[in-house]
Amino acid sequence: MNEHQFENVNIGIPRLESLSKALGQAKYTDDLRLPNMAYAALVRSPYSCARVLSIDLTEAEKIPGYLGCLLPEDVPRQYFNCSGNPPSPLLIHDELVLTREPKVLGDRIACVAAETEEMARAAADAVQVEYEVLTPYLDVRSALREEAKAIQPHISEDNVIQYRDVSQGDRGAGESASDFIVEDCFSTPPMQHVTIEPTSCLCDFSDGEHLTVYSTSQTVFQERRLIAEILGLREADVRFSKPVVGGGFGARQQLHAQHIASLMSKKLHRPVNLSYTREEDLYSVVRHASEVKLRIGASRDGRLQLFDVEYYLNAGPYTTHTPTVVAAAARKLQYNVPNYFFQGYSVYTNHITGGAFRGYGNTQISFAREILMDRLADKLGMDPVELRLINHVQVGECFPCASIPVSSNGIEDCVRRCQAIQAEIDTQFPLVDNEEVRQAWGISFSCHGSGPSSKEGLSSAIVMLNDDATVQLLVGSSDIGQGSETMESQIAAECLGIPLSSVRITAADTLLTPYDTGTFGSSQTFICGNAITRACDDLKAKILAQLRVIFPEGKVEERANRYVVQENGQTTELDLAQAARKIMYDPKGGVMIGAGTYKAAACPNPFSVCFVKAEYYKKLNAIRLLDIIEVVDVGTPINRLTVAGQLEGGIAQGVGYALYERMEINPRSRRTLSSDLLHYRIPQMDDMPQTYVDMVDSHDPYGPLGAKSVGELATVPVAPAIVNAVRRTSGQEINALPLCDRFVILPSRRKEG
């Protein structure tokens, strides 16, 4: 398929910034130092629900180096929503900077500052807070009980933040058209992002008028807007500048403690660093725990007739993202079904606050759907792959209740590639089925969007041409480790026909770069990428226009990134550098700046197929993952190395989700058990099965150079594929994670040799 020939994209190249990371030179937030910097630490509630009776600072004030404290009455009292999404009525305001009524473990009660980080922690620990401890509701069921107290009475009496109904067709018609109906309830646990870099910010509001924030941020422009609102500033007086960030996965798609650190900076007239401990990070935000009641009906020929789901998300006590996570889940069904009913509930509890996490609602619903599809295939006596393929939405068709048609779809190629890899593995290691061990494969499909599904993605880019044909590329989107700066530079190089080494990018600094909605919704490639192609087109058009001013008698054209001038019977060809010089230093010249913005009108769906080979030890009731294959249709992969890395990382997070990750609160002490990385276990190198990833040839008509997204997609199908494999090996039906509750987990990997 050589329809699309590229120089700078659809190749695998190392990240631009990776050598500085390998040398230890890359600067992360907590590596930054400002003159006269102080350190802040938070006094947090040890209870999931309580009332503060008194706060006593006497002991804290005695700690050497103590500088000061902020109490709830010292800070603005208006409610806000910390989500880094653009403004929306779904983002209900119910959170305070500091509170005397903690509703969740780790709620912010007060903030102290000292000369060093250790002194600040010691002072925070020395603050004596007296609490009246109240009974928390930790799960959705208890919060929804008739007699449950309202957690946020000014928002909701019954602890339902929002109810969302998305449906088409007729339930009765779906039931009667179905020869088989399968149904079950599924639950998934709260999962923490565990970015290896803990959350951190450095805020300088020393003059009380201009605020500069360096922080672990995915959404600098939204965070600027939020903090300006909270502190009563104008956005132009607030600068959010993103240093190198050690991972996000959604955890930094929100404000964390920048507000209180800024207020402390104002109080002390000094820059303030506020960095979380690992324990604070663990209970700061999670992927929502879910309860999903699902019914799928199909006629005898395997056609789906009914998809009926009740979807409950455990929001914790603050709304943050929850209703948008529910909304995102409502339109992620990649199978045609005439009768579709989605009822989604965002529910307040006192569990850890749910926020954005790679997958954003899709993870939980795909988990239930893909497991139930396998059971349905068994009932119908159909191959699980074929069942999915015959129902799959095709190009030109819409997902149920969605309004944008699918614009490219390589799912069949993904299946065939997975099957080819599967065959190679099984040739080398034939499936075992004996007295002791049984091996089997499980599969799952998934899809995602290429930007926020609400069409609120908006991005912009500026390309400035230098006289040696290098360019400065300015974009607002944040590289949080996923590799967007390299990808964006590649797109610019491709569009301008210059080598990648001629592009210098500056990203995610509200003082220097143009607006971007933010790094979320897997939107960087598609949305920011489209802004870049437009900026490059604009630059090229301006170059042509300026050359026409300079050569008014001549005919000026662009051919394959060269500028051809025909004047007085003579033809001159200028390359970009020659054109740039001519333009900048000619008496009729000018400065060449291309600008582009892109408002997400489309949101092409990338697709993924995941195959998992697992084994089950009958006597031990133990499982081991052997191989995981994931093949995706992401349109044109801009950087094949990055896409492969996203897939492998997404698989690892799916393995952790499936096998053992869960933020746990001890029901008796009501404190978290998951207070460190021994008690909250993420996959280690030795835990990972063999992984195989690939991308199929694909090109989306709306994508920049044909590209769609990959980041979130990568992790969605993994847990259900694992469960489907374990179900086939063990013969046990599974409807909850993590699997360590049910099985002994054996270290993954065959022995070598």
Added chain:
Amino acid sequence: MKNEKNNEITLFLNGSEQRFCVETDETLLHVLRKRAGLTGAKKGCDLGECGACTVILDGRAVNSCCVFAVQADGKHVETIEGIGTAEHPHPLQQAFVNAGAIQCGFCTPGMIMAAKALLDRNPRPSREEIRQALSGNLCRCTGYERIEQAVMMAVEIISGYAER
């Protein structure tokens, strides 16, 4: 309990002898980051559970957040800053770049130092030995596949030197 102040220690830090005044309960990681200005070793947990702070102490990979600075007195400490430069990166540093083993990069310095300690001791490790040696180093971004490949690539490069 009062910290005794002003313990003077000497570190042979990346080959150069340096003195520091430290507190009794101060960690080696703290000395590196806050006193020596070497922020390459990262603080991912401060509890010995993530490996982001890995440095090499007298030839062995250690979690520098779990070593008191006074315990390192008189010893050789190698950090990520000491093993290569932009012009002459260590083969592991180059291999991590080329293999695409670096995403957010926060785990990278610790990974590379743990791998270096392994290769210094055992220049031809098996894949299993690599996985074991690096299993104390957590990475949330990469799924480890390319980190393992990067170490294998560095093994090839280093053994190429040795044969010359």
